[in-house]
Each structure stands twice: as structure tokens, then as C-alpha cells.
Amino acid sequence: MKSPVKSSPRPQALTVVVGAGGVGKTTIAAALGLRAAEAGRDALVMTFDPARRLKDALGVGDSANDREATVPGAGPGVLRASLLDPGRTFDRLVERYAPDAAARDRILGNRFYAHLAGSLAGILEYMAVERLLEVADEGRYDGIVLDTPPTRQALDFLEAPERIVSFLDSGALRVALKPWFRADGRLRATSRLGPLGRGAERFLDDLVGLGLLRDMAEFFQAFAPLYDGFRDRALAVQRLLRAPQTQFVLVAGAAPERVADTLFFARKLAEAGHRLGAVVINQVHPRLERLGSEVSPGRRLFAWLGERDAVGVAQLKGLLAGHARLATVPMLATEPTDLAALRRLAAALPPI
């Protein structure tokens, strides 16, 4: 087997797979990676906690947890799979940018961080792109496919870097909180803040109490030396997502009631300056050639599903013509259980 480790960075295609929950993003991401490896390219698929069966299909098991595991039998290119662990990515980031061990420990041991930073708005989504940047910088692959985590809202993922930067932004919270506390952690006399500052302070104190404010102030102060590095990083992530070598693949449901969602997502991608490489309409039911005589209720249901999906696909085709490549993937009886099944699915996808 040839080694995917190359000495110098090479041009690489990045593919970010997005879409609503339950449309089969993870399977499509794995199939896209396999497709690239079959075309002789070295590829990496990064995903969050896929179902056991997909790990089995890729033949990687738990060896891919936060590590890149080689998928046996995929080739001629090398295919690797990696299951992301957002908590560890965040800790690594803190470790990288902390000036010393004491600063690192102050952050990781902070009450605010320990309890709540894990659920900080958009952190999971942000960690996915942060990891993409890490791997892309190393330049070891021809193609990297990122499966995006299930988000509360479809767009959380795209907005995550902006939101993190905004939250950590030195302007508001850090500056706002810092003057309230002396080095010993006691509340300062607030007269110097002026009436506006006192108003805001009174409000926040009233709302959440000074204990939390002290923890938050500590957290942001501890974060200060990391801040520039972290901020640069988030900006680099934003740049990478808009770089010419990055494309988005939007996985969509086939039913007409999903069309509005798909268009909404496609429009948001375009507005944010992202390149929509392809729309994959997944899980399309077959259309019945004939209904048959003595039709059972079940058959009538499948006839309806086939017609319903045909209508949805036709609508999307009409609306997206000229804007994005379109591929349809038939509804499968089961999730792919092995590489052969994944390969059949991959054949329906556009090359990346």
C-alpha cells in the first residue's frame, strides 16, 4: 500500500456535506470519499459518530475514533475515515494557543468553562470545521470530505465560526467584564464605569448574580492570551470554507414538502459566498410502472410514495437547473453494510 503521507502540500478538493437531519448525510459523505479513492485519489472522510453499521461498512470499527483509520479494500487510492471528537478538538486548540501550562490549566479548570463551554453556542459545529482546517493544512490528501454534525438548525454550521468570534470578541464581554473586578477577584467600586456601565452591571447582576460574572470575567481573562490565535484560526476557517477548492454538497429529501428547505439552504450557501457543487436528492422511491389489479393498501402507499418523490425531484430539477449539478439516489432497503453496497450507492454520485 502506498503511504498517504507526502512531503509537500498538494492541491486538494474539500467537500462539505450539508443537509437537514435524517436525509442520509453520513452515508453520502462516505460514498463520496469511496468514489474519490476509486478514482485513484487519496481521500479522508471525517464524520461524527456514525451508526455502527457504517463503521462496519467502512471496516474501521472504533479504531477511527479521533484518529484516521485506513479503510481496507477501498482503492486504488487510499481511503481513510476519522470520527471526530469535538471535546478533544477544543482542548487541543486551547493547548495549542495557551502560552504556558498555567494559562491552559486556568482555562480548562475554570468553573464556567468546565460546566458550560461544552455547550457554548455552536461549539460542536465549529469544531468540525476547525478539524477540517487542521487536516487541510497538513496537505496529506487529494480529497477531504466533511460530514457535518446534526445541527439544531441547518445553518448553525455555517454561522458557527462567526458566532464564536463574535462571542469571544474582545470588544464586548471581555472589556465589559474586566473593569468590574480587581486582581483579587473582588468587585471594584463601580463609580468609574459611568452611568451606562452601572446600568449594564446592575442589569446583569440582577439577572445572573455577580458570582457568574466573576467566573466569566476570569474565563475571558484567561482566554486573552489565546484570543488572537483563536480568532485568526476562526477567520482562516471562514476563508477555507469560501476557498475555490472547497465545495458544498447539499443532501436533500425527495418529498415536495422538503423542496422549500432545500432551496432555502441552497440560497443561504450562495448568499454566504459558498460554492454549491451538487445537490444529491437522496432516498427517492421508485415509480411504479403499473399499479396492477387487486391493489393492496401497501401497494397503493408505494405508488403514492413513487409519485410524491417524482413530483419533488421534478420541482427541484426545474428550480435548480443551471445553478447546481443534481444527482438522485434511490431509496435503499437498508443502509450499506459493506463496501460493495457503498460502492453501488457511490456510482450514482457526481465525482468530487
Added chain:
Amino acid sequence: MVTGKGGVGKTTVSAVLARSLARRGRRVLVLEVDPRESLHSAFGAAPSGGEIVRVDARLSFQNLQPRTVIDELVRERLKVGILVRRTLDSQIYRHFVEGAPGLKELAILGHAQRTLQKDRADTVVLDAPATGHGLSLLAAPGLVSEVIVQGPVGALARELAEFVADARACRVVVVTRPEEMPVEEALELGEELRKRGHQPALLAVNGLLPAPGRHEPNDRATELWRARHLVQVRELEHLERGWPDSGAAAVRLPQVALPLGPPLIDELRRVCDEALAGMAAAPWE
């Protein structure tokens, strides 16, 4: 609180449960937290846009924007117009509300609890986010109350932590489909809920296919139907084995040849009524 894997039909099940409970004489408010509204289609109504929409005498729904709820709280507490405007416009406040972990979750749960407390409804059905985010929603009051001890937010967090921990006040409905990944996720979710002290009140399996007969025409659709039905049988067994008490509090809803709308909800509601009537202790009484 209705949760489960993305795409399993949480909104459909929320609407069905709401209809079923309203028919039993309860006043029901359904809360949707996804800003991309779809709940209104289930009731054949216009989108809520944040307002409470009345479907009939006992049933209403509302799309809830957490930030609006927090802004409302500020208005209520500060009262003075100029202070309210200054606070709401201030950068500090904006960043705090956007970024402070747990605050939006508190706002959603707080809104639900106040609706009940003020007797505006007998039951609130919360069409909650998918699994992981649904769990965070339940965990938020406890986490926040550990960090925020003082002030009205601290008090609210403590109160809501008690509210979600009280199995008679706050009940979790897990939605799934008879397919591999949704069942796997439902089992994991059930386990996680029990570990955190929430015994799931109801398991709703959505999208059940009928069994194919022996004389169906041989074509791709039948082939797919047979194969999917096999998966369904296997996954239902898997679910029954792995879900304690699955016989006692489970509703199975068929896949119906109708788009999301009142006729679909009505048909499923009838199935749901029957299932709930057959339960020794219906999960809401």
C-alpha cells in the same frame, strides 16, 4: 417534550399527540422551536411568526424564538422604556444572549412552565430539537443552576431544574422509525434519559409499513417494500428487546399516503387515541 433523531417525524408526532390530548378535553399548546416553521402545515394554519395561533377551542400552537422570550423578560423586569431600549440595544446584552450557554434553553423551558403555571394550557407539547440538542435542553437548567446561583436567572434555573426532574410535570416522548439508525439512536437516547433520571413516558414509532402480501406484482417497488418490511420486523424486535417497558407505553403509527396536513394528523390521531386508550395508565393522566 418530543425528541428523537432528525427526520423521524417529531413534528408529526407532536401534532398527533396534541390533537389526541385536545380531544380528551385538555387545553393544549404546541411549541415549535425550529425557526423554519412546519408545524402550521400539520394544522392547516398560517405560520405563527412567534404569535400563538388558535386552531380550535382547545388547541393552539406557537413558534417560539428564544431571544424574543429573553427580551420579553428584560422588558418585564426593567419596565422603564429608556432602560429597556438601552439594554436591548447594548452590545454586551446581544453577545451575552447569543453566546451564554444554556440561556436559550432556559427561555424555552421557562416559557413552557409559565404557560402551565398561569393556567393558559393544561398540557404543553414541545416539538423539541433532535436527540443531542434535546438532551441539552433537559440538562440546561441543572447545569445553569450550578453556575448561576444568584439572581432571578439562578432562581429560574433552580425552579426549572426541579420542573424537568419531576416525572409528573415533565414527560419525554421518544420518536423513532422502524429503521436501523433511528432505532439505534432511540435506544441510546432512552438509556441516556434514564441515566439522567428521566424515564421516557412514551415511545412513538412512526412510519410503519404494512406487510406485503404474497401476490404483489414483481417489480422494484415490491422488492423495496419486502426488503424494507424485513428491516422493520428486525428493528422492531431490536427495539422491543432493548427498550424496557416498550409494551406498556408505545404507540405505533402507520406510514400514510398523505402529505403533512390535517387529514394525515387526523388519521394518525385515531391510531394514537386507540393506543392511549389501551394503556393501563395513560402517560398523561
